Amino acid sequence: MTSTAAATTAPLADARALGLAHYAARGVLELVLGRHGLTFQQQVALRAAITADAPQTADTLVAQIRGTLKADPADIRTTLDELLAKQLLVADGTHLHPTDSGRELLAAVGADTAPVTARVWGGIPAEDLAAAGRVLALVTERANAEFAALTA
Numbered sequence: 242m243t244s245t246a247a248a249t250t251a252p253l254a255d256a257r258a259l260g261l262a263h264y265a266a267r268g269v270l271e272l273v274l275g276r277h278g279l280t281f282q283q284q285v286a287l288r289a290a291i292t293a294d295a296p297q298t299a300d301t302l303v304a305q306i307r308g309t310l311k312a313d314p315a316d317i318r319t320t321l322d323e324l325l326a327k328q329l330l331v332a333d334g335t336h337l338h339p340t341d342s343g344r345e346l347l348a349a350v351g352a353d354t355a356p357v358t359a360r361v362w363g364g365i366p367a368e369d370l371a372a373a374g375r376v377l378a379l380v381t382e383r384a385n386a387e388f389a390a391l392t393a
């Protein structure tokens with residue numbers, strides 16, 4: 242098959258294809274997270290706290306996670322409370338810090354997902370990944386603008 246024939250028979254990217262890819266990958270991640278006693282939203286919140294350049298307040302984390310997940314702020318606060326109860330985050334005044342247990346847990350999740358990620362993404366040509374990356378960045382930007390307009 243020539244590259245022209247492959248290009249004309251390949252499915253076009255659209256919202257459905259994006260959604261199917263997202264939920265397929267998220268399904269795998271949620272299986273791994275479940276083995277570690279974490280939910281998807283807890284993992285996102287814990288990662289946000291761990292990767293922050295400086296200690297974050299609960300309000301800052303809520304805003305950041307809402308920007309990522311478009312989740313209800315009250316649900317995000319519940320998630321932060323769950324992470325505090327599990328001692329994966331700890332409060333220090335107004336700031337929340339990841340604990341060593343939180344860092345270790347996120348590292349374990351990463352170690353468990355790494356081989357799956359390698360199998361899913363492996364072998365995809367770099368130029369295809371670059372093109373997909375550009376399209377996904379544009380879709381994300383546009384969808385975030387629409388979300389902001391609808392929630393203003």
